[in-house]
Amino acid sequence: MSLQIKIEKTKFPKPKPNQDNLGFGQYFTDHMFIMNYTEGKGWHDPRIVPYGPIPFEPSTMVFHYGQAVFEGLKAYKTTDGRVLLFRPRKNMERINISNDRLCIPPVDPDFCVEALKTLVNIDKDWIPEAEGTSLYIRPFIIATDPYLGVRNSKTYMFMIILSPSGAYYPGGINPVKIYVEPRYVRAVRGGTGYAKTPGNYAASLKAQDEAHNEGYVQVLWLDGVEKKYVEEVGSMNVFFKINGEVITPALEGSILPGITRASTIDLLNHWGVKVTERRLSIQELYEASENGTLEEAFGTGTAAVISPIGELSWEGKKMIINNGKIGELSQKIYDTITGIQNGRLKDEFGWTLEVK
C-alpha cells in the first residue's frame, strides 16, 4: 500500500493525566489513526486526526453482529529517551489471522506498522517514563455498514488509539490465585478462540465475575470439548514448569497465539531449557502438584508480560505453586523480556523497533 497518511494535528492538546495514577486503558492521547474500507475500493483515506468521539448510526453492524477484531501492544520509553515498540509486525500479522476468521478484508501489515509508528511519534510526549509504565496501543477494526441483515459488512473502519498506562505491578510482582473454570467455556475448536475478536471477551465476563466472587483474580479455561485440557488464563497464555520441563498448551485453534508466548518459547529454547507445546490435562497438573514436580506456573501476555500463578483452585482442590512465590525461571523470563522492551538489555533477537 503506497498510501499517504494525512495528518491533522489537534489545536487543543489535552493536559496529561497524573503519572502516578494512570491505571490501564482509561486515558487517551491527543490523536488517533483512522482508515476506511469500502468494498470495491479497498482500504483508503488513512489519516491521523484529533482523538475524539465519532458519530455512528445505531444500525452500525458492529453493534449488532460483532464483526470486529483488535490488537494490543505497547510502546516503552527507554532510560536514554528512545521509544521502542515490541514486535509490532507480529500484531499486524495476527490481526490478519483474526480478519480472515471474521471475514474482514486483510490490511497491509507493513503499512499498519508505519501508521502506528507515525501516530506514536506524534503523541510521544504522552509515553510515561516511570519504571513499568508504557503507552498501550490498541489497533482495531469494526464493521460499519448501517444494515441489520446478518452478512459480512461492505465497509469497515481501522483505528489505532493510544493509552498511557501505569505499571502492571506497582508494588512488585506478586503471584495470583486462579480459578479453574468448571462450567463456562470460552472457545472450542471450530470457533473463534484463536482470533482476537470482541465476542471471545464478552463470553468470558461471566466466569470472570464468578471467579472474582470466590476471591480469584482470573479463570483458567479448560477445552470446550472434553473440559479436560488446559487452555489459557483470562488475557494470557499459560506455562507450567514440571520436573524441569516447561509445558504450554499447543495452538490447536481455541487459544490465542500470544506474542509474549512466542517470545517466551524463543527465550527458553535459546537458554537450552526444554519447552514443549502439547495438550496438558488438569488432572496431570494436579498430580504434578501433589507429587511435588509442579515447580512454576505463569501466564504470558502484553499487559503483565509474565504473571506468576501462586495458587490454582480446581473442583475444591487447591494447588499451591512454589509456596505462592514467583519462580526463578519466571523471574528470569520477566527480567529478560522487560529488559529488552525498555532497552536496558541488548536485543539479540531483533524484537524491538525504534520509533523516530
Next chain:
Amino acid sequence: MSLQIKIEKTKFPKPKPNQDNLGFGQYFTDHMFIMNYTEGKGWHDPRIVPYGPIPFEPSTMVFHYGQAVFEGLKAYKTTDGRVLLFRPRKNMERINISNDRLCIPPVDPDFCVEALKTLVNIDKDWIPEAEGTSLYIRPFIIATDPYLGVRNSKTYMFMIILSPSGAYYPGGINPVKIYVEPRYVRAVRGGTGYAKTPGNYAASLKAQDEAHNEGYVQVLWLDGVEKKYVEEVGSMNVFFKINGEVITPALEGSILPGITRASTIDLLNHWGVKVTERRLSIQELYEASENGTLEEAFGTGTAAVISPIGELSWEGKKMIINNGKIGELSQKIYDTITGIQNGRLKDEFGWTLEVK
C-alpha cells in the same frame, strides 16, 4: 419502573422508501428509543428522539469486548388498519436471559414493551401494508464505558430502532438448500449459544460465506462437542417431521430459544400432532431420509416465520426432502402463525398485542 418516556419529535420527517423495494434492515424510521444505564443509578432517561447518528468514543467498550445483546421482532398492519405486535413480552424476557449471560443489568420487560409500543405508535405510518411486509423492530443494548480493561461496563445504552421491511417471500414460499457444517462451530454448551449476543453472529459469518460459495443458502450447525447432533440453522431453529412425529433439538444451552419455535410447538400440541424436543443426530436424519420417513423439514424464526428446507447436504451426501417442495404441515404452521400476526385469523392464544 415508573419512568416517564420523554418524547422529542423530529422536525424533519424523512420521505418513506419505495414500498416495492424495501429489502430487510436497510431503512430506518424517523424516531428511536434510547435509555441509559449508570452503575448506582440504574436505567434512566428513557426518551424517544429523532433517529440519527450518535457520537461514540473510539474506546467505547462494545467495540472492543462485544458486551452487547439484542432482540428482533415485528409489527404488522392488519387489513383493517390495526397494528399488531407478536409476543413482544417474550422478546423482553429473552433479552434479560441474554443480559444475564453477558453480565448486563436486567431491564424491566413491561416497561420495555411500553417503550416499544410508544415508539411504534409514533412511527406507525412507516409500517408497510403490502402482503408479507412488516416493521422490523430491533431492541439492543451495548456497553458504553470508554475503557479498555476487560471487565463489565458500568454504563450501557438500550435502544430500539425500527426498519420497514419487505416480504421474506416476495415470489411465494420456496424451500431452501442447506449445508450441514462439518468444520466450524457456532456455540458449545457452557458458551453463549442461548444468548442473542453479537459474538455468536460474528462467529457464524465464515461458515455462511463458504456455504454460499457452494451454492447453499445457510448452514445447519452441529453441536460443538461431538459434531453429531443437529442444533439450528443460521438465524432459525429447526424442525423435522419423521414418520408423523415432529422433532426439534432440545434447548441445552447452545441454541437460541426461538419465539417462533415456542409458538410452533404450542400449535402442534394444540393440533394434537406429536412433537418431541430431544437430541437428533445428523446420522439419524440421514437414515430417515434414506428410508423415506423424513417427511418435512423447516426452520422457524421471526424473519421468515417458517422456512421449508428442500435439501440438506451432509459430507457430500444429499437429502432431498418432500421432493424439494414445502410440506403440508409446514404450510399449515406458516398460514396459522402469519394469519394470527396479520389479524386474519382469530388469536386463540393471546399472542398478539395491539398498538394504539
